[in-house]
Amino acid sequence: MVNRNQYEFVRLVGNERRVGSTLKSVSRHWQKNPRFLFVSPHDDDAIIGGGLTMLSLLKDKIPVHVAVVTDGAQGYCSMAEQDTISDVREKETFTSLKRLGVPQKNVHWMGFPDCQLGQYQGRRKATPTDNVNVKGYTGLQNSFTQLLRKVRPTQIFLPTSSDLHPDHRIVHAEMLISCFHAAGAIWPELGKPLSAVPYIHEMAVYCNFPTTPKLRIKAPMNALKKKIDAIAEFRSQKQIKSLIELIRRAGPVEYLRPVPFSLYNPHLYRDMFEELPHYGYDQMHR
Numbered sequence: 001m002v003n004r005n006q007y008e009f010v011r012l013v014g015n016e017r018r019v020g021s022t023l024k025s026v027s028r029h030w031q032k033n034p035r036f037l038f039v040s041p042h043d044d045d046a047i048i049g050g051g052l053t054m055l056s057l058l059k060d061k062i063p064v065h066v067a068v069v070t071d072g073a074q075g076y077c078s079m080a081e082q083d084t085i086s087d088v089r090e091k092e093t094f095t096s097l098k099r100l101g102v103p104q105k106n107v108h109w110m111g112f113p114d115c116q117l118g119q120y121q122g123r124r125k126a127t128p129t130d131n132v133n134v135k136g137y138t139g140l141q142n143s144f145t146q147l148l149r150k151v152r153p154t155q156i157f158l159p160t161s162s163d164l165h166p167d168h169r170i171v172h173a174e175m176l177i178s179c180f181h182a183a184g185a186i187w188p189e190l191g192k193p194l195s196a197v198p199y200i201h202e203m204a205v206y207c208n209f210p211t212t213p214k215l216r217i218k219a220p221m222n223a224l225k226k227k228i229d230a231i232a233e234f235r236s237q238k239q240i241k242s243l244i245e246l247i248r249r250a251g252p253v254e255y256l257r258p259v260p261f262s263l264y265n266p267h268l269y270r271d272m273f274e275e276l277p278h279y280g281y282d283q284m285h286r
Contacts, residue, residue: 007056008218022060029199035063037153041171043068043093044234049203050157051227052219052254058101065151067108068093069171074114077238088236096233100226110143117170135189144178149191153198160202162210200259213255224252
């Protein structure tokens with residue numbers, strides 16, 4: 001019987017069902033000196049999709065970092081907030097994550113223009129009008145590569161690729177290719193390359209996963225309360241109350257989907273195109 005005061009992790013691997021009280025206990029890819037990075041296109045996304053997971057990791061003394069990609073400037077709910085909402089949401093982010101136990105030094109406010117990420121895909125020379133300038137360049141791949149080399153995470157959590165919000169889909173795609181860049185020799189001014197690509201998970205924020213998730217986190221009820229209290233700190237977002245009620249009804253569970261990061265291997269397809277040998281009756285019955 002599961003202790004309701006403990007976390008329960010269930011990972012599905014083929015026909016195997018692994019059960020444990022920590023993420024490490026159900027993982028084969030666990031690395032020494034773990035360090036986890038949650039990538040949040042907007043300030044509240046990481047807590048909505050992974051707040052319980054963060055709490056479980058922090059309980060086990062695992063460093064948790066959160067990168068908030070956009071500046072939240074399009075999240076105003078009254079005209080009076082139009083010019084100040086970005087600063088308000090930044091403060092709300094620090095307060096919310098502090099409730100979970102994430103120190104402010106581990107919160108990376110990246111400052112890309114909200115709802116304009118399509119203009120910042122890739123990497124290019126920065127201009128005087130660009131909001132983000134890192135080593136003379138701008139673009140998500142530039143900033144993500146520097147972030148990865150600075151934080152050096154062993155695992156990454158980000159919204160699913162099937163999410164309705166275009167900012168979420170863009171962040172997903174740009175982070176995946178940035179993992180490739182960060183582990184290579186390209187752009188040396190952005191830091192020392194990673195020794196390996198981090199293990200990647202998808203979180204569900206607004207939409208279902210594209211395929212079945214493989215990991216379930218079941219948390220104590222007091223952890224759900226902490227998650228809800230943390231989300232409630234985003235008071236400027238008037239629509240947050242309906243989302244909180246949905247999370248409350250779902251209970252203290254979160255699901256994650258692994259994202260395979262495999263480079264092209266032509267041997268996977270070789271036998272599909274080969275002509276199978278034909279054996280005669282005598283050959284088959286020797």
